Amino acid sequence: MPTKINSAGKQQPYVPKGNGDASGEYGDYGSGSNKHFQSFKKPTRSNELSKKQIREIGQYVQNNFRDPLNNKSSLIRSLRWYGGSFGDLSKFTDEELSNIIDELYNLKKSDELYYFKDGSKWKLTRNIGVLEKAGIPYYTKEEYDEQKEKDFEKDLSNTKTQQKLYDELKNEGFKGAISLKGINDKNSIEIVNSIKTTIKEFSFLNDSLISFGTEKGASTLLEKEYRDYTKTSEYQKEIDDYKIKLEQWNNGKTFTKEEVERHFKTLYLRDNQRTTSGKFWGVCGPSKKDSRKSWIQLKNSQYGDYDETVNKKYIEKYGYPANVGASFGATTYHELGHAVCNYILGGKTIFDGYVDTRTLSYIEEIKHKYNKPISSYGKTNISEYIAECFASHYVDGTNEQANEVFNVLLNKWKGMQK
Numbered sequence: 001m002p003t004k005i006n007s008a009g010k011q012q013p014y015v016p017k018g019n020g021d022a023s024g025e026y027g028d029y030g031s032g033s034n035k036h037f038q039s040f041k042k043p044t045r046s047n048e049l050s051k052k053q054i055r056e057i058g059q060y061v062q063n064n065f066r067d068p069l070n071n072k073s074s075l076i077r078s079l080r081w082y083g084g085s086f087g088d089l090s091k092f093t094d095e096e097l098s099n100i101i102d103e104l105y106n107l108k109k110s111d112e113l114y115y116f117k118d119g120s121k122w123k124l125t126r127n128i129g130v131l132e133k134a135g136i137p138y139y140t141k142e143e144y145d146e147q148k149e150k151d152f153e154k155d156l157s158n159t160k161t162q163q164k165l166y167d168e169l170k171n172e173g174f175k176g177a178i179s180l181k182g183i184n185d186k187n188s189i190e191i192v193n194s195i196k197t198t199i200k201e202f203s204f205l206n207d208s209l210i211s212f213g214t215e216k217g218a219s220t221l222l223e224k225e226y227r228d229y230t231k232t233s234e235y236q237k238e239i240d241d242y243k244i245k246l247e248q249w250n251n252g253k254t255f256t257k258e259e260v261e262r263h264f265k266t267l268y269l270r271d272n273q274r275t276t277s278g279k280f281w282g283v284c285g286p287s288k289k290d291s292r293k294s295w296i297q298l299k300n301s302q303y304g305d306y307d308e309t310v311n312k313k314y315i316e317k318y319g320y321p322a323n324v325g326a327s328f329g330a331t332t333y334h335e336l337g338h339a340v341c342n343y344i345l346g347g348k349t350i351f352d353g354y355v356d357t358r359t360l361s362y363i364e365e366i367k368h369k370y371n372k373p374i375s376s377y378g379k380t381n382i383s384e385y386i387a388e389c390f391a392s393h394y395v396d397g398t399n400e401q402a403n404e405v406f407n408v409l410l411n412k413w414k415g416m417q418k
């Protein structure tokens with residue numbers, strides 16, 4: 001097979017274009033003119049540098065190769081020494097390596113920093129010439145931010161249907177972060193429909209529900225929630241305050257804005273971690289920053305595909321159905337009931353109870369009037385009672401007790417808007 005010098009300075013086998021002229025030389029198996037090359041293997045690429053090798057060797061050469069004339073042999077030795085991390089370099093002669101070094105060294109550096117993606121990780125570089133040579137796309141800071149945002153969006157969903165659902169919710173004004181990772185499309189549709197239906201009546205949820213997702217998507221979701229938060233003016237103020245505090249704690253040492261933001265982010269992610277354990281269908285909690293705002297987390301792992309069997313078990317055990325757990329949609333309504341209470345009853349924390357005791361007492365009255373549990377789980381406390389009524393109103397709609405409690409909440413919200 002003929003060879004040709006490739007861009008790395010290496011002789012490389014190649015197959016000539018066309019199908020006839022060279023048949024005597026390499027088309028041994030062909031019988032007709034179109035079959036001359038059918039038995040040829042593709043030219044082997046095993047002794048070319050891979051993208052990854054070009055990038056890593058290029059980086060190494062530019063970082064370590066200050067004097068190309070005098071130090072080339074030591075650099076070649078060093079490349080062979082580090083051979084393992086650069087891949088197999090044994091196929092290259094010293095002369096070939098010398099050519100590779102020359103070429104990679106001559107690629108220009110940029111003074112600006114650029115981003116590129118290495119596997120699943122983002123990295124920073126000045127060495128864009130080498131990236132170009134390796135055919136690796138690189139990004140400016142702005143492009144990187146945009147790209148990273150897209151990555152996040154992708155990471156929050158398993159399926160195209162879910163992405164479509166998020167987009168619909170966003171278009172209708174929902175500002176919270178959402179991820180239904182681990183839940184199938186059918187249930188995802190049901191969940192998002194429950195959210196939409198509730199928001200139609202309680203529009204404040206567009207802003208007060210900061211995060212809705214599954215356990216499986218929790219960490220990405222929190223990261224997304226944090227990113228959303230960094231775009232607010234509230235965040236800018238908090239960062240300024242935090243800088244002052246941080247410097248006080250460190251006896252007057254000064255911190256750059258980047259350092260402050262890094263510290264702050266670590267703290268935020270730690271404080272807001274929502275690792276929930278035990279048997280539950282969903283959890284709704286108040287935001288640490290503003291207790292009238294809420295986050296909701298559904299447990300996808302415990303139920304897999306999740307169906308009525310969960311609720312059947314409950315009925316068997318307690319004799320009363322629980323509205324929460326009847327379906328993903330019902331669980332969503334139940335948790336949204338908590339989120340509605342957090343907002344309109346002035347949630348302090350889920351344990352401290354609500355501020356608006358007057359509205360609560362109306363609900364207590366209804367509870368006494370009917371004197372019949374709305375569900376077994378609704379017997380837990382007044383907060384669960386309301387959430388179970390809320391779910392029952394939407395899922396069933398025929399339970400008078402549930403409807404009455406729901407109307408107290410709705411009227412309270414109507415009153416707040418006047």
Ligand SMILES: [Zn+2]
Nearest residue numbers: 334338384387
């Ligand atoms: Zn609950």
